[in-house]
């Protein structure tokens with residue numbers, strides 16, 4: 001599937017986790033670290049903690065609560081943000097993402113960070129990457145009360161920002177999110193094939209796939 005050309009784009013919507021930043025931080029936190037710390041904090045056997053955390057998380061998959069640190073702090077009776085701060089060494093740009101953002105600064109494009117992350121997590125990630133210095137225009141789905149997996153989110157964004165749908169592109173690592181944006185009339189989608197540097201490539205056929213985003217701006221600038 002053909003990679004969209006940046007010269008056809010006026011507004012670029014960029015996801016954060018798994019697109020600009022390595023999803024290894026999030027996968028490690030939710031799939032390993034939280035179980036371990038939950039077992040320690042609540043003095044519970046590791047296997048029991050793992051099952052409980054996994055099953056509780058699964059109930060909210062794809063919902064806004066899935067992305068809400070307040071919800072999970074209350075549900076698990078732990079301070080999720082404080083626990084995330086214990087593993088901040090894993091908050092890193094994906095390969096090529098920083099160069100990509102630096103290249104974008106010299107291009108005449110409106111660029112908006114569009115994320116499901118909660119504001120406190122965005123602030124934490126900015127603190128360790130400087131992301132918002134490069135991408136100050138930002139929308140969290142928590143502002144709209146509906147996640148990016150729903151078309152209602154995109155209709156609201158299109159209206160709020162008066163987006164020209166035929167020249168708008170979304171880059172995201174979540175196929176459900178890309179599909180919702182496409183159904184809402186956003187013309188271009190680009191999927192990240194390897195959002196987590198420690199995991200294998202996810203096979204995606206519905207959308208064009210790219211990994212090193214710096215290739216996108218390099219071809220446009222050459």
Ligand SMILES: [Mg+2]
Pocket residue numbers: 015016017018019172173174
């Ligand atoms: Mg993502």
